[in-house]
Amino acid sequence: MKKQLSKKEMQQLVVIGLLVGVIIIYCLWTFAVVPMLDSAKKRRNSIAELQAKNQKTQRAISAVPKIEAEIDEMNAELAHIMDKYAVRPVLGSSYQLGVRQKIDPIALKAGFTVQKITARDPVPLPHKREGAPLSMCFAEVQGVGSYSEVREFLARLERDNPYMRVASLSIKANPHDVRRHNVLFGLECLSAPVNPNKL
Amino acid sequence: MNLRVNLIADNERRSSSFVTPQFFFSLLGVLITLALVVFFGGTVLTNRRDAATLQREQWVWERAQTSFAKANTVAARLKVAETFMGDIKAWRVSCCGWNDRMTLLAHEIPGTLQLIEMRLQSPVKDGPETPKIVSELRLSGRTSSPTAASDVARLRDIFTTTALSNGVAKATIPPDAFRQDPTQQDNTDARIFEIVCTYLEKPL
Numbered sequence: 001m002k003k004q005l006s007k008k009e010m011q012q013l014v015v016i017g018l019l020v021g022v023i024i025i026y027c028l029w030t031f032a033v034v035p036m037l038d039s040a041k042k043r044r045n046s047i048a049e050l051q052a053k054n055q056k057t058q059r060a061i062s063a064v065p066k067i068e069a070e071i072d073e074m075n076a077e078l079a080h081i082m083d084k085y086a087v088r089p090v091l092g093s094s095y096q097l098g099v100r101q102k103i104d105p106i107a108l109k110a111g112f113t114v115q116k117i118t119a120r121d122p123v124p125l126p127h128k129r130e131g132a133p134l135s136m137c138f139a140e141v142q143g144v145g146s147y148s149e150v151r152e153f154l155a156r157l158e159r160d161n162p163y164m165r166v167a168s169l170s171i172k173a174n175p176h177d178v179r180r181h182n183v184l185f186g187l188e189c190l191s192a193p194v195n196p197n198k199l
Numbered sequence: 200m201n202l203r204v205n206l207i208a209d210n211e212r213r214s215s216s217f218v219t220p221q222f223f224f225s226l227l228g229v230l231i232t233l234a235l236v237v238f239f240g241g242t243v244l245t246n247r248r249d250a251a252t253l254q255r256e257q258w259v260w261e262r263a264q265t266s267f268a269k270a271n272t273v274a275a276r277l278k279v280a281e282t283f284m285g286d287i288k289a290w291r292v293s294c295c296g297w298n299d300r301m302t303l304l305a306h307e308i309p310g311t312l313q314l315i316e317m318r319l320q321s322p323v324k325d326g327p328e329t330p331k332i333v334s335e336l337r338l339s340g341r342t343s344s345p346t347a348a349s350d351v352a353r354l355r356d357i358f359t360t361t362a363l364s365n366g367v368a369k370a371t372i373p374p375d376a377f378r379q380d381p382t383q384q385d386n387t388d389a390r391i392f393e394i395v396c397t398y399l400e401k402p403l
């Protein structure tokens with residue numbers, strides 16, 4: 001015959017059952033559920049990071065043809081500037097003659113008499129940039145002309161070659177001829193490097 | 200006399216209720232077990248799926264490496280090219296303007312003053328950040344007008360009051376620049392003067 005449990009014994013059994021249940025749930029939670037959730041969270045974070053990185057990569061890769069087209073466009077613009085405005089070394093590496101080719105026609109049209117042109121060796125342009133696609137050569141232009149001829153020369157220079165910069169200008173009264181002043185221009189001219197770089 | 204005979208022992212008694220404590224605890228046990236199985240099973244399945252997704256994304260990333268390196272190189276080239284073109288455009292903008300200034304100056308200069316020298320310096324100076332164009336215009340002249348002082352002051356003021364003031368930082372007559380002409384000591388009205396006009400720095 002089965003022994004009947006007293007009420008007190010039943011209560012003790014229930015308390016022990018509850019305690020064992022709580023311990024089992026705690027152990028399951030601490031040693032199984034939490035590590036599993038943590039690792040799942042870490043993995044999801046890794047996936048999200050990787051997906052974002054992959055999307056960025058795909059965007060960058062798909063933009064390549066557009067970027068290459070833009071660079072080609074810039075190279076074409078640069079080639080146009082170089083062809084039209086840049087001083088080129090003539091007969092080997094003489095920028096002197098190149099400057100003369102640009103200055104003489106303008107001076108002739110303006111009525112400004114060029115007496116002497118001295119061109120220095122070019123430096124990279126933009127300033128102090130290694131691998132710059134262009135260069136800048138400084139030229140001193142000495143001549144005589146009236147104020148209006150100098151003005152006309154300057155106007156034509158600025159209109160015909162917007163890449164030629166007046167770095168200095170000196171107009172001095174000429175004691176021998178009050179109408180024709182002594183003029184000295186310091187010009188910074190855009191020039192094509194001997195070995196041009198592409199962008 | 201009433202006689203009551205109880206033939207069922209206490210431990211043989213059964214409750215007539217449909218939900219007995221035994222049934223309730225059995226059901227609870229089954230439900231908890233089922234919940235645990237569903238939870239762990241779901242977690243395992245999700246983990247497997249996530250692992251497969253991670254592997255696929257890693258494969259995509261590794262596969263795109265070469266193309267991505269090329270894209271980065273091209274993007275860097277574009278950046279450099281844009282900087283170069285920007286600098287060249289800035290150079291072009293900095294080139295113009297002196298012809299207009301000379302035209303305006305010819306119109307504004309008082310008739311009583313005679314310029315004997317005009318000197319413009321507009322060099323590019325390398326600063327700590329970007330190169331700058333620092334321009335200065337120096338006018339030297341002579342006059343024998345009785346109103347020389349006011350005429351020279353008027354010439355100085357055209358650099359701050361007329362269209363010539365565009366881009367001008369300041370225009371001054373340096374100390375002792377307005378004085379007796381040393382070549383004409385006997386003519387007390389003969390004066391020489393100098394005006395220095397400094398322009399605002401232009402970043403290149």
